Amino acid sequence: MIFDLEKKCEGTKARAGKITTDHGVIETPIFMPVGTVGTVKGVHQRELKEEINPDIILGNTYHLYLRPQIDILEKAGGLHKFMNWDRNILTDSGGYQVYSLSDNRKIKEEGVKFKSHIDGSYHFFTPENVMDIQRSIGADIIMAFDECTPYPCDYSYAKRSMHMTHRWLDRCINRLNETEPKYGYEQTLFPIVQGSTYKDLRMQSAEYIANAGAAGNAIGGLSVGEPAEEMYAMTDVVCNILPEEKPRYLMGVGTPINILENIALGVDMFDCVMPTRNARNGMLFTAHGTINIKNKKWEDDFSPIDEMGITFVDTYYTKAYLRHLFAANEFLGKQIASIHNLGFYLWLVREARKHILAGDFSAWKNTMVQQMNKRL
Amino acid sequence: MIFDLEKKCEGTKARAGKITTDHGVIETPIFMPVGTVGTVKGVHQRELKEEINPDIILGNTYHLYLRPQIDILEKAGGLHKFMNWDRNILTDSGGYQVYSLSDNRKIKEEGVKFKSHIDGSYHFFTPENVMDIQRSIGADIIMAFDECTPYPCDYSYAKRSMHMTHRWLDRCINRLNETEPKYGYEQTLFPIVQGSTYKDLRMQSAEYIANAGAAGNAIGGLSVGEPAEEMYAMTDVVCNILPEEKPRYLMGVGTPINILENIALGVDMFDCVMPTRNARNGMLFTAHGTINIKNKKWEDDFSPIDEMGITFVDTYYTKAYLRHLFAANEFLGKQIASIHNLGFYLWLVREARKHILAGDFSAWKNTMVQQMNKRL
Numbered sequence: 104m105i106f107d108l109e110k111k112c113e114g115t116k117a118r119a120g121k122i123t124t125d126h127g128v129i130e131t132p133i134f135m136p137v138g139t140v141g142t143v144k145g146v147h148q149r150e151l152k153e154e155i156n157p158d159i160i161l162g163n164t165y166h167l168y169l170r171p172q173i174d175i176l177e178k179a180g181g182l183h184k185f186m187n188w189d190r191n192i193l194t195d196s197g198g199y200q201v202y203s204l205s206d207n208r209k210i211k212e213e214g215v216k217f218k219s220h221i222d223g224s225y226h227f228f229t230p231e232n233v234m235d236i237q238r239s240i241g242a243d244i245i246m247a248f249d250e251c252t253p254y255p256c257d258y259s260y261a262k263r264s265m266h267m268t269h270r271w272l273d274r275c276i277n278r279l280n281e282t283e284p285k286y287g288y289e290q291t292l293f294p295i296v297q298g299s300t301y302k303d304l305r306m307q308s309a310e311y312i313a314n315a316g317a318a319g320n321a322i323g324g325l326s327v328g329e330p331a332e333e334m335y336a337m338t339d340v341v342c343n344i345l346p347e348e349k350p351r352y353l354m355g356v357g358t359p360i361n362i363l364e365n366i367a368l369g370v371d372m373f374d375c376v377m378p379t380r381n382a383r384n385g386m387l388f389t390a391h392g393t394i395n396i397k398n399k400k401w402e403d404d405f406s407p408i409d410e411m412g413i414t415f416v417d418t419y420y421t422k423a424y425l426r427h428l429f430a431a432n433e434f435l436g437k438q439i440a441s442i443h444n445l446g447f448y449l450w451l452v453r454e455a456r457k458h459i460l461a462g463d464f465s466a467w468k469n470t471m472v473q474q475m476n477k478r479l
Numbered sequence: 480m481i482f483d484l485e486k487k488c489e490g491t492k493a494r495a496g497k498i499t500t501d502h503g504v505i506e507t508p509i510f511m512p513v514g515t516v517g518t519v520k521g522v523h524q525r526e527l528k529e530e531i532n533p534d535i536i537l538g539n540t541y542h543l544y545l546r547p548q549i550d551i552l553e554k555a556g557g558l559h560k561f562m563n564w565d566r567n568i569l570t571d572s573g574g575y576q577v578y579s580l581s582d583n584r585k586i587k588e589e590g591v592k593f594k595s596h597i598d599g600s601y602h603f604f605t606p607e608n609v610m611d612i613q614r615s616i617g618a619d620i621i622m623a624f625d626e627c628t629p630y631p632c633d634y635s636y637a638k639r640s641m642h643m644t645h646r647w648l649d650r651c652i653n654r655l656n657e658t659e660p661k662y663g664y665e666q667t668l669f670p671i672v673q674g675s676t677y678k679d680l681r682m683q684s685a686e687y688i689a690n691a692g693a694a695g696n697a698i699g700g701l702s703v704g705e706p707a708e709e710m711y712a713m714t715d716v717v718c719n720i721l722p723e724e725k726p727r728y729l730m731g732v733g734t735p736i737n738i739l740e741n742i743a744l745g746v747d748m749f750d751c752v753m754p755t756r757n758a759r760n761g762m763l764f765t766a767h768g769t770i771n772i773k774n775k776k777w778e779d780d781f782s783p784i785d786e787m788g789i790t791f792v793d794t795y796y797t798k799a800y801l802r803h804l805f806a807a808n809e810f811l812g813k814q815i816a817s818i819h820n821l822g823f824y825l826w827l828v829r830e831a832r833k834h835i836l837a838g839d840f841s842a843w844k845n846t847m848v849q850q851m852n853k854r855l
């Protein structure tokens with residue numbers, strides 16, 4: 104993997120760059136649609152490619168490990184072939200999903216024992232076997248196995264947990280050094296900074312992670328319920344320490360506004376279920392604010408879903424029609440809203456990139472943040 | 480509406496023809512995908528047009544009347560504009576849906592009082608107001624209001640009901656004569672032959688319907704649970720009486736084999752929820768038999784869904800991937816299966832047409848019926 108830092112914004116810490124892997128170029132800043140279990144929910148791979156057009160999507164190790172399971176993915180020749188996606192894929196490590204199981208998992212130094220949310224069967228994730236699993240899935244960028252702490256989290260727990268995440272990172276790196284990619288292309292590990300909302304822990308963790316010398320770095324444990332200001336404070340502290348010449352990935356963030364603010368702090372990569380999950384609930388993101396398409400006010404509004412026309416659905420269908428689909432509980436409504444929202448998220452990061460390259464990111468960002476902070 | 484009978488099969492009663500309306504040409508035999516409430520479930524209008532490519536789809540008056548409701552459809556300028564579909568639309572009359580409500584409707588000479596399946600509110604359908612509703616929806620072909628009898632149905636009930644359907648037809652025709660289309664293009668009424676599974680009633684009804692002199696005729700009250708042989712017997716009797724120079728529409732039929740057998744008896748138009756409903760349950764129709772994609776046997780079958788490649792999904796995705804989507808209860812699975820099945824149904828009727836025009840329909844039909852009568 105190569106990262107080429109193309110341009111730095113003067114007014115903010117935003118950057119534009121290019122990541123090159125064996126599956127092609129990723130222009131940053133980038134938003135990665137979440138393809139949980141080998142599918143971006145309700146969206147055809149062809150629509151994803153042609154309409155939404157991301158350079159990279161994300162898969163969830165925990166979900167893929169349970170279904171279709173690793174032997175099927177190996178027989179298919181990896182996730183790219185299994186789902187017919189020839190661009191980049193990043194897999195998370197399952198750390199976040201396992202943490203979300205709360206009562207159904209037990210975290211020890213060796214690893215995490217957990218109960219499947221599907222059939223209640225017991226499984227054990229360790230830094231070593233999670234690296235093996237990610238070798239089998241075959242993503243281009245793979246994530247270190249970490250513990251994601253809740254919010255709020257007491258200081259001593261956050262500190263203990265952070266050090267365990269660091270020890271786990273060393274085990275991940277050792278395992279990867281002992282093994283080979285399975286499908287003939289390179290896989291790059293990103294370690295994860297933890298430390299909850301404690302500035303001193305975040306600094307310690309960022310230094311540890313930076314010293315690991317990985318080709319890219321991630322920030323985890325945010326967007327777990329803390330106020331946006333705390334998130335920005337932590338991103339800021341961490342980005343000041345993580346090396347400039349490597350891409351920075353902020354995991355699980357967030358709203359369109361969160362994304363612009365974090366780009367301004369030096370983040371290059373994002374993922375979040377929000378555009379698709381909110382779409383399925385009838386919430387649309389636009390450049391001029393959010394729309395709850397279920398509201399009666401759209402019932403006879405025959406204007407296009409979004410005049411910007413970023414994806415084909417935006418001008419193909421009207422607000423009244425989309426509102427009707429949600430009222431009638433027709434799945435096509437969720438499909439349309441998902442394509443719209445993902446298209447908007449990708450437009451947003453592409454536009455951010457353009458403005459970074461053009462040198463006017465800061466002003467554009469401030470206008471956009473104001474514009475988007477409305478309910479239509 | 481113009482019907483041009485292009486060719487008659489010599490070995491069977493199959494025909495190839497062309498219906499021309501203000502929304503274009505419908506090549507027959509044709510299968511009409513069911514767009515219940517202004518959407519073919521799980522399928523984008525663009526995919527419907529470009530991948531499945533029917534000349535006409537069907538909308539349900541009962542469902543559209545309840546949601547989005549008639550005032551919204553009028554404000555939109557009719558269903559074509561509301562759902563952004565510029566080809567032909569046929570609407571049923573609500574007779575079948577109202578009949579399906581069983582305990583929640585009361586049939587009298589004046590009309591049918593029924594309870595909405597959505598909110599339990601009471602409504603009243605008469606031949607007159609159903610014509611008005613279909614004027615507001617604005618389909619190109621609209622159906623007479625009829626009573627659809629159940630199977631089995633005792634002779635005296637079937638006879639009484641048939642005569643009421645005939646009286647209702649006269650009322651429908653009178654109402655249409657008193658009213659105008661609302662959106663500047665022609666609407667054509669198809670009356671409906673009833674008579675349950677009684678040959679003499681079917682003959683009487685076919686004669687009554689034929690005498691009404693409509694531009695096209697329909698056969699209702701079949702595919703309601705009777706054996707296929709009884710359905711074919713009734714279609715045969717009726718097609719021998721309905722005028723040759725007008726299109727014949729067999730409502731609610733059926734499996735791919737049912738469709739070919741009824742084409743051989745002289746039917747030109749079909750509709751059925753089977754391709755989409757079965758798709759959502761993981762059942763795929765192919766030229767070589769049916770596939771239950773949920774079966775474990777497909778788990779590691781990485782061959783294309785259907786090598787025939789009628790629609791893009793057939794070769795874009797593998798059986799193993801589609802099986803995984805169903806196992807993980809991912810909606811994309813239902814989307815893929817719906818496109819596949821509808822694509823196959825349209826391929827089947829297009830192919831039937833080609834063979835009628837080429838003069839070898841009978842042999843082709845027999846081979847196809849044998850081939851398709853298998854579980855893969």
Ligand SMILES: [Zn+2]
Pocket residue numbers: 265266267269270311
């Ligand atoms: Zn440490």
Ligand SMILES: [Zn+2]
Pocket residue numbers: 641642643645646687
């Ligand atoms: Zn009669």
